[in-house]
Amino acid sequence: GAAAAVDTLEAGLQLRSRRLDYQQAQLDFQTARLYLETFLWDNVGEPLQLAPGVVPEAVPPAASLPMPSGLDSLIALVDMHPELVKYQIKGEQLDVDRRLALENLKPELNLEYNWLWAPGNNPLDIIAPFENDYKWGANFAIPLLYRKERGKLNQVRIKVEQNSLDQDNIYLQLENEVRQRYAQFQQYDQMLTQATIMSDQYAQLLAAERIRFENGESSLFLVNSREVKYLDARKKQIDLEAKLGKALAELWERSGILEVLWLDWTDTVNGTP
Template identity: 35%
Template sequence: MNKLLLYSFLFLTTVLYAQEQDSVTLNFREYLGFVKKHHPVAKQAELNISVGEANLLKSRGGFDPKIEVDYDRKKFKGSEYYDLLNATFKVPTWYGIELKANFEQNEGIFLNPERTVPDEGLYSAGISVPIAQGLLINDRMAALKKAKLFREQTKVDRDILVNTILYNASLAYFNWLEAYNEKEIYQSFLINARTRFDGVKKSALAGDKAIIDTVEAQITVQNRLLSLEQAKVKFMKSSLELSNYLWIGNSIPVELQPNVIPDNEVDVVIDETLQIQQALFTEVDLVNHPKLRSLNYKIEGLEVDRKLKANKLLPKINLEYNFLTPSPEVANSFNTADYKGGVAFQFPLFLRKERGAVKLAKYKIQDSQYELASVQLQIENKVNAINNELDSFKVQNKLIADIVSDYTTLLRAEERKFSFGESSLFLINSRESKLIDAQLKRNKLQNKYFDTKAKLFKNLALNPESL
């Protein structure tokens, strides 16, 4: 990336006047490398992955062990009504099972009899098991599964965002290239017009041509100057638009210097830079398309929601058993006669809320599946249409190249006849105008050709790793 550092130096420093006259070419591949590495939107896309990681970390917190301490004491008019201490350590597990260890110490003159424990306190270790709702899937499991899917979805969404900014940056570069070529076309023909004007003026002063011919030659020079000035304005605007995508370092915007010009060999490197070679010559496999993968992750997340809501149709049945011991030293005795256990049962009679939630979850999945099928068909049709359009542009570019060549031949022949006195300035200007129009048309066709290749890159949602 040494050239990138060189460009940033050229962009950000003031150079001597002599240096400013030397043009520096901004390569298309390295330009996109700048955009991908430093553009704020590209960096913003990377933040989405960090959000996915943070969301996953948050969901894993549902399985963190917990310590709970409940202490309550009441003392009134010199009497200790009660002094209650209850400390619990809980370990949630994957299948809704919860392991617990507990220490309880209670005393007081008005203590509830059921809270009576040995003076040294009471220890317990046990397990809580849901045997219906919450066993195979529960809120904690669903949140973690969806967080993992969301993390993967953020990665492909990042690729889509980066692809979009690279596509827009490519269009800006191609517009800049078109404006530059248009300026160069008018510049070259302005030189021709001035040379012709000087020749006609000398001939008129020598009496070989009429003075009126110099007026026509001068009008041509003025027209070329006018067109050149308009082209310069267009080039300046396109340069500023290109600067919108040039950033370096810590979000520092860069402005193009006047001596920086586009690469006129874009047609040689564009396919490799955008990595669309395979799409141009073979049928593209859209299975790994980021947009489709993102929708698939979305559907998988909705499927997790559906399973969770379907699980809530089951009754809540929680079994709990706690082994009791007055001292942790005798915990290995496992005296099953000392225990605390229970069963909790809950079940709504009509299940209208739960059944409605399951139906809504199914409808969301169906909606996303329809969206997936529609998007896949749209992408396939767009890619096929773009490939057909590219084939047509190849033919059009070949035709316009031949037209430019033929107009050039006609102009050269007309100039030769003019030098022999067998033609007029009017005919030369007419031939030249036709040639200018043809070159401008070729320039526009080339830009449309490049734009269409960038459109193929966008619809395939590619993200070149080599930039």
């Protein structure tokens, strides 16, 4: 009757909607694929392309992810973050400049002594080094105002202080971002747990509704409604899995754990124990 035609029309609309979603997902996947290829290079500097069958790995459960033990452990790794290491190296360079500026403040003292004894002269002259045929002296120089030297030293001290302030500021920013990413990761983990439960329950309702439909106790409209709710719940679950993986990557990057993993990997490749 009319109800069957309406159910068929609704099923067709849902099919077209899913096709549009699928095409949009394909477009997003291709865009992300091309963006990733901009970071792929071989050993000789030639750009690489991903093989057609390469797809991202599924995000593992949060409990199996390689996480340090707690927030404090993550914050302790911030000191190895490349942004902080940059300021540490700059501080060492400025310390060399500071010591050089201090050396330039010291007075200059030059001692001169020329031994003019030559073969054929009286060897007894050696015991009288400050008499005939010897030249000796001393030069002592010191700037009166030290304007240039003091100006250089003050300039270096200002740079050292500014570098220290910048380093403290970056550390505080990284620490706050680690706390934020850690809280975000935990929140997504909890949300994913609930979304997984909801997806499983909607799948059970859909299976039960299909059994009822096969027994003549339901309609295609109800089956489609159950299926739409299940697909929405499943989509939300997949979105949260992606957000969880992204939050973990951002947490690793901000805490500096990527630097630790990179050093461990290079040690393994180079055979360093």
